[in-house]
Amino acid sequence: MATAITLSSTTAEGQLLECVKNIADLENTEANNPDASEIINSMNSNLEAGTVTVSLTIPITTTKGPSGNLQVTATPLFID
Secondary structure, three states: OOOOOOOOOOHHHHHHHHHHHHHHHHHOOOOOOOOOOOEEEEEEOOOOEEEEEEEEEEEEEEOOOOOOOEEEOOOOOOOO
């Protein structure tokens, strides 16, 4: 499991971009990603429109909680 990061952006949108960049860095670093796992399916910047489009696939594990509710947890892929 990769170490938690501290986000510096002061907006939710900025923090999301920081998370995506961090995931891209982990995906591209063999030491952190020995199985060559991919979460980011595509990432496109449109500089003219001033937008970024990102498609992600996050593997999950589901369990039943103590009160019978469904609990969803992201499955760790990356290592330190």
